Amino acid sequence: MSNLLTIAMPKGRIFIEAVELLRKAGYKLPPEFDDSRKLIIDVPEEGLRFILSKPMDVATYVEHGVADVGIAGKDVLLEEERDVYELLDLKISYCYLAVAGLPDTKMNDVAPRVATKYPNVAEAYFREQGEQVEIIKLNGSIELAPIIGLSDRIVDIVSTGRTLKENGLVEYERIKDVTSRFVVNPVSYRIKDRQIDDMVKRLSEVV
Template identity: 45%
Template sequence: MKPVIALTKGRLEKQFLAFLESLNYDIQPLKEKGRKLQVETEHFYAVFAKGVDVATYVEHGIADIGIVGEDILLEFEPDVYDLLPLPFGKCRLAVAGEQKAENKFAKQRIATKFPNITTKYFRERGKSVDIVKLEGSVELAPLLGLADDIVDIVETGNTLRENGLVVKEEMLSISARCIANRNSLKLKKAILAPLIDSFRIEEVAI
């Protein structure tokens, strides 16, 4: 029996494969997967999904462990075990907007993909804001008058600068996380431990 790992498609997927390669895992089957969403390697089965779905597959035991952005854990609070941070996927969650923009609304309006994190952040600071939930290109919201500011993930800041926006407040630093199904950790400890331990060794080294 092999562990099942759920991987977040896209940027985190590529960074995780480079991480595995640095640990001397054979990742050739993953590199050559094409459009396959399930791949078997020498050491584990991998399934590929969107970040929030990775957490869902792990929560329900379809996958034993998952590689997901910390923002997913903070926003959706899935019932999973947060094992450890990984040395990639590092970025910031920040409030951003036009540098000299005035408040267009009676109450500050924030556009974001992360309504729960955003609401909690401002509530802890004694501030009530109106949240506009968007799924993508949140940078457009202040430019088109939908919101005063945005809350979004910032990696390099290039997208903000190219759209005339600046970071106003840095909320928190986030990274990729290794998560696990709670039952799998108990019932499949023997097969999961070597894989998880290899990630921990790299964590200490970095």
């Protein structure tokens, strides 16, 4: 096992905000780190290795131990239900999960359909509402589904609401607020507890 503490991080907005947080916590990450196109970046002087991945894959890497720790959105953790410890709310990349659709339209009474890339979250939410729906899993352009008649509603991440508005959709219900969380592999937490606890302590002081 490597002495480097391996961190899985999603590319994009979370990566930018997480790197800023790590720097505030005193980790010296090189300037070229921000613009690198590499998928694995070692920072040996800090004892760190970074794996850059799709947001949905972070918790998977941590669960299977190829990463010791990770930074993942709460939306991913709710959807994936991976065997990881959630140690800290980093309070970055705020957004929320919501139900949306075309304005002034009712759900189909016979076979209501909901398109989403969060099938588990959506199914659980509508079950709690006492509604039986057909979930249609999509991987991108979720807003398109109600426009072309594929679904009555969508469940998706909302940040500013601009994308919904630009596509003529309205928000119907808010499901859950989402921020990024610091997660840990249970085995790594036993073996590298000192490194991990130190990182949690340093991050918690700047959150």
